[in-house]
Amino acid sequence: MIGDGGWPFLNRERAWLLILALLGLGYLLMQTQQPPVRPSLWRGTTGVSQQAISGAAVLQSASLAAERPSGNPLRSGRTVVTQGYGVGSHAPAAVWGGIDLALDGDGDGTADPQGTMRAPIYATHDGIARVRPDTWPGGNYLAIENERYKTAYAHLDAYAVVDGQPVVRGQLIGYVGSTGQSSGPHLHYEVWENGVNRNPLDYDALHVGDR
Numbered sequence: 712m713i714g715d716g717g718w719p720f721l722n723r724e725r726a727w728l729l730i731l732a733l734l735g736l737g738y739l740l741m742q743t744q745q746p747p748v749r750p751s752l753w754r755g756t757t758g759v760s761q762q763a764i765s766g767a768a769v770l771q772s773a774s775l776a777a778e779r780p781s782g783n784p785l786r787s788g789r790t791v792v793t794q795g796y797g798v799g800s801h802a803p804a805a806v807w808g809g810i811d812l813a814l815d816g817d818g819d820g821t822a823d824p825q826g827t828m829r830a831p832i833y834a835t836h837d838g839i840a841r842v843r844p845d846t847w848p849g850g851n852y853l854a855i856e857n858e859r860y861k862t863a864y865a866h867l868d869a870y871a872v873v874d875g876q877p878v879v880r881g882q883l884i885g886y887v888g889s890t891g892q893s894s895g896p897h898l899h900y901e902v903w904e905n906g907v908n909r910n911p912l913d914y915d916a917l918h919v920g921d922r
Contacts, residue, residue, distance in 0.1 A: 777836060777837045777879070777880050778836055778837050778838070778857045778858075778859060778860060779836055779859075779860060779914070780835040780836040780860055780862050780902050780911075780914045781835060781836065781880075781914055781915050781918075782833075782835050782880075782914075782915055782916075782918055782919070783812075783835075783915070783916060783917055783918055783919050784812070784832050784833055784834070784835050784862075784864065784898060784900055784916070785812055785814065785830055785831075785832065785833070785887070785898060786831075786833050786919055787814055787830070787919065788919050789814050789815040789816065789818070789826075790812050790813070790814060790815075790917055790919075791812070791813055791814070791815050791820070791821065791822050792810050792811065792812060792917070793811040793812070793813050793822050793897055794810065794811035795810060796808055796809065796810050796910040796911065796912065797910075800848075800892075804908055804910075805907075805908050806908070808901065808908040808909070808910065809863065809865075809899050809900055809901035809902075809908075809911065810899075810900055810910075810911050810912065810916060811897045811898070811899050811900075812897060812898045812900055812916070813827040813887075813895075813896065813897040813898070814826045814827045814830055814887075822895075822897065824895050824896050827887055827895075827896040827897060828868065828887060828888070828889070828896040829868050829869075829886045829887060829888070829896075830886065830887040830896075830898075831871075831883055831885075831886060831887075832864055832867070832871075832883070832884055832885045832886060832887060832898060833881055833882065833883055833884065834855055834862075834878045834879065834880055834881065834882045834884050835855075835862055835880060835914070835916075836855065836857070836860055836862060836880050837855075837857060837877075837878065837879050837880055838855040838856045838857040838860070838861070838862075838877075838878055839855065839856050839857070839875060839876070839877055839878065840853060840854075840855055840872040840873065840874060840875065840876045840877075840878050840884065841853065841854040841855070841856060841874060841875075842870055842872065842873060842874040844870075845890070846865075846891065847891055847892065848865075848891050848892030849863075849865035849866065849891050849892075849899065850865060850866045850867065850888065850889075850890025850891025850892070850893060851865075851866065851867040851868070851869070851870065851885075851888060851890045851891070852864070852865050852867070852891075853865075853867060853870060853872070853884060853885055855878050855884070859904060859905055860902070860903065860904055861901075861902075861903040862900070862901060862902055862903070863899075863900070863901035863903070864884065864885060864898060864899070864900060865891065865898070865899035865900075865901075866887070866888055866889055866890050866891050866893045866896075866897060866898065866899055867885040867886060867887065867888050867890065867898075868885075868886045868887060868888025868889070868890065868896075869885060869886045869888070870884070870885045871883045871884050871885050871886070872884050872885070900916060902914050902916075
């Protein structure tokens with residue numbers, strides 16, 4: 712027996728020390744043992760998050776598209792260009808670049824003043840309206856601005872928005888006129904990107920319909 716000193720070189724004190732050491736070792740082994748891993752039955756919100764992320768991306772893409780000018784501000788298939796970009800009174804393009812638009816109301820291929828006067832004008836992108844009446848040479852002038860783009864509409868007869876009003880693409884903003892330095896009813900239309908004047912024809916200025 713251990714307590715009786717039956718093992719060689721093992722007295723009572725050494726036997727108790729050995730027992731305590733073994734108990735301590737066992738305790739340490741139990742502390743370091745990890746509990747079994749149990750698979751969770753909770754599915755979490757991964758699927759919902761994926762849908763939310765996808766939906767947010769679509770909305771962001773649509774928002775960016777709406778901020779970029781696109782389409783014909785007169786929304787008529789009978790729109791004609793009476794003065795091109797960077798020529799005549801539109802030079803230099805960096806300052807006065809734009810195009811003059813009118814309507815061929817009688818179908819003869821040329822601008823028709825009677826068919827053009829008071830034709831509705833529509834916003835080509837989202838932004839904030841900046842109304843500037845009775846300017847020179849633009850007459851009744853309107854700009855629509857957002858962080859990246861600005862479009863300008865000049866020689867208006869009347870406005871359909873007020874200064875500071877939020878505007879969305881396709882919204883009625885005014886009517887064609889002949890105010891300011893103008894030889895007849897037409898719309899002077901400009902596109903600016905980050906403060907740089909651009910050719911409106913590069914932004915589908917003659918395209919009728921949504922894009």
